[in-house]
Amino acid sequence: KNQVEQSPQSLIILEGKNCTLQCNYTVSPFSNLRWYKQDTGRGPVSLTIMTFSENTKSNGRYTATLDADTKQSSLHITASQLSDSASYICVVSVTNAGKSTFGDGTTLTVKP
Amino acid sequence: GAGVSQSPSNKVTEKGKDVELRCDPISGHTALYWYRQSLGQGLEFLIYFQGNSAPDKSGLPSDRFSAERTGGSVSTLTIQRTQQEDSAVYLCASSAHSNIRGSPLHFGNGTRLTVT
Numbered sequence: 001k002n003q004v005e006q007s008p009q010s011l012i013i014l015e016g017k018n019c020t021l022q023c024n025y026t027v028s029p030f031s032n033l034r035w036y037k038q039d040t041g042r043g044p045v046s047l048t049i050m051t052f053s054e055n056t057k058s059n060g061r062y063t064a065t066l067d068a069d070t071k072q073s074s075l076h077i078t079a080s081q082l083s084d085s086a087s088y089i090c091v092v093s094v095t096n097a098g099k100s101t102f103g104d105g106t107t108l109t110v111k112p
Numbered sequence: 113g114a115g116v117s118q119s120p121s122n123k124v125t126e127k128g129k130d131v132e133l134r135c136d137p138i139s140g141h142t143a144l145y146w147y148r149q150s151l152g153q154g155l156e157f158l159i160y161f162q163g164n165s166a167p168d169k170s171g172l173p174s175d176r177f178s179a180e181r182t183g184g185s186v187s188t189l190t191i192q193r194t195q196q197e198d199s200a201v202y203l204c205a206s207s208a209h210s211n212i213r214g215s216p217l218h219f220g221n222g223t224r225l226t227v228t
Contacts, residue, residue: 034216043116043203043219044155089155091217099145099168100217104154 002027004092006103014111017080021106023073023090035064035075036089038105044089047075080110114138118204118220125194125227133189133223137206144181145217146189147203155203161187194227201225 004025013019025033032051036044048059050066050073057064061084063076077084090103117136125131137144146158157171161181172178176194181187191198201224205217 036217041221043205043221044217045219046216049216099157099160099171102155102157
């Protein structure tokens with residue numbers, strides 16, 4: 001069964017600190033992995049996409065990594081800001097299928 | 113350009129009533145998805161439309177749920193004889209192609225359904 005597991009479930013950090021969110025998946029055959037940010041009361045927004053051949057990709061203060069061998073991805077947030085408070089969702093897509101597998105998300109709270 | 117638009121943004125209904133939720137995808141997007149998100153939970157897939165192909169209805173929780181997409185654009189999700197456990201945020205997303213080509217999902221802000 002295709003599964004995506006994220007950890008931690010929730011995280012509280014102080015403004016300016018760094019953090020790393022984890023995503024483990026058993027989805028196969030792997031096509032790509034996306035990280036989405038979901039602000040409260042809004043729909044998720046794509047932050048970055050990782051394909052099989054990519055190890056690291058950055059988008060501003062967000063850096064995603066992918067280890068296709070261990071089927072793990074991480075999202076690193078540098079110099080956190082209050083606006084980073086949100087749910088971060090890992091989504092893995094398979095080849096030959098239209099729908100993706102969603103993780104349950106990590107809820108990040110950045111405090112001043 | 114305009115993003116995915118969902119209406120209404122909030123809906124309160126009495127148990128046993130039928131409701132219709134609407135989704136206007138981004139113009140030209142061939143793929144359209146409906147998800148359900150209960151409070152504090154992850155997204156639960158409901159149904160997927162891709163072009164003129166038969167929809168993937170594998171996520172619909174019961175026969176009270178149905179969806180259609182007219183003219184390859186606007187979609188409506190209908191819930192008949194609503195139950196309290198149907199209370200959730202219903203999210204619609206569209207993408208330029210199906211996910212096998214890596215196109216991102218563009219989500220609307222959802223319809224918050226409350227069944228009293």
